[in-house]
Amino acid sequence: MQIKQTSSGAIAYCDATPETISVPWFTFDYWQSQGAITGSSKGRYTTWFVKPNMAETDKSEWVLRHYYRGGLMEKISKDSYFYTGLKNTRAVAELSLLELLYSEGFEVPRPIAANVERNGLYYRADIIIERVEGAxxxxxxxxxxxxxxxxxxxxxxxxxxxxxxxxxxxxxxxxxxxxxxxxxxxxxxxxxxxxxxxxxxxxxxxxxxxxxxxxxxxxxxxxxxxxxxxxxxxxxxxxx
The missing domain is CATH 1.10.510.10 (Transferase(Phosphotransferase) domain 1)
Structure with missing residues (x-):
């Protein structure tokens, strides 16, 4: 896993991820402007499916998910978490675990990248993984x-x-x-x-x-x- 500092925090990305990755990649608006939104999954909140490579021969899709709180804490803060270090953030911790399991051949989605945006003592986060084809x-x-x-x-x-x-x-x-x-x-x-x-x-x-x-x-x-x-x-x- 590699770390790329941004003006608002940091992006963690795996070896196969292009180094051109930037904060806008973690927003719905960016992919919509590219005409790359291919679908969504709706639970408590919406998870977006995007096609990062518009080449006809590339069928891979990504899943973009924002981190939201649940339970009682949701009433206090919908998506803000206390920051105790980049590796401890929910997005980077999940990406790191997926990277380990994927490298060991476990049946998990391929990890792509995670974004952490800090605001004082708190942070918000997103993760991108590869969509499992045909699942x-x-x-x-x-x-x-x-x-x-x-x-x-x-x-x-x-x-x-x-x-x-x-x-x-x-x-x-x-x-x-x-x-x-x-x-x-x-x-x-x-x-x-x-x-x-x-x-x-x-x-x-x-x-x-x-x-x-x-x-x-x-x-x-x-x-x-x-x-x-x-x-x-x-x-x-x-x-x-």
């Missing part, structure tokens, strides 16, 4: 068609691989898992970290995921998920 989140998949027992087992084995490495995902839920025709990916590693493997936090991770499946099922009763599916996932997790 959709698990809720979208299960709302249309079921997965086989083998796929559920493969998902369990995928999660086990991360846990065995000590990867703690702070928000492991069904929407933060992507599925492609041949594998699963984990996304959104905000507040994630490498920990010593331990059944306590690993079990809590899995319980959070199960709660998310049940929550999505309550919202959409036709969702292709049941307790037998979860048992298959756990079978794959226990025997990766």
């Amino acid at each position: 959709q989140d698990l809720v979208a998949q299960l709302s249309k068609s079921p997965m086989s027992d083998l796929q559920w087992q493969q998902l369990g084995a995928c999660i086990a691989k991360f846990h065995q490495r000590g990867v703690y995902h702070a928000d492991l839920n069904a929407k933060n898992i992507l599925i492609t025709p041949d594998k699963f990916y984990l996304i959104d590693f905000d507040r994630g970290e490498i920990r010593t493997p331990n059944p306590k936090w690993q079990g809590a991770n899995l319980e959070r995921l199960l709660r998310s499946f049940r929550k999505e099922l309550a919202k959409l009763p036709t969702l292709a998920f049941n307790e037998t599916n979860w048992q298959s996932l756990m079978q794959g997790y226990s025997n990766p």
Whole structure:
């Protein structure tokens, strides 16, 4: 990872990122002016998909995400965080973790860059990652068609691989898992970290995921998920 100082803070970027990267790259207005906005994903806030290279032969897209607070702190400050050093910022920490995992061959998006803009004791931040081609989140998949027992087992084995490495995902839920025709990916590693493997936090991770499946099922009763599916996932997790 390399660091580029800016007038308002700093940009951290990975080796494959062009050194021409600048602060405007982290804004919707810049990509809109380039005619490069290709879509969006709407949750509590909007995440933008952009096409950085307009060449017809290049199909890669980037995902631009701004960091927003949640919970009670959101009422105090929507997107401002206390600054304790560049490496401790949520954007740079996530980029660093993704860079490590990607280099080790884990199923995560390729990291591109992170932007940190300081204002006194506080900062705001953004991150750019590469969009996983041909992927959709698990809720979208299960709302249309079921997965086989083998796929559920493969998902369990995928999660086990991360846990065995000590990867703690702070928000492991069904929407933060992507599925492609041949594998699963984990996304959104905000507040994630490498920990010593331990059944306590690993079990809590899995319980959070199960709660998310049940929550999505309550919202959409036709969702292709049941307790037998979860048992298959756990079978794959226990025997990766």
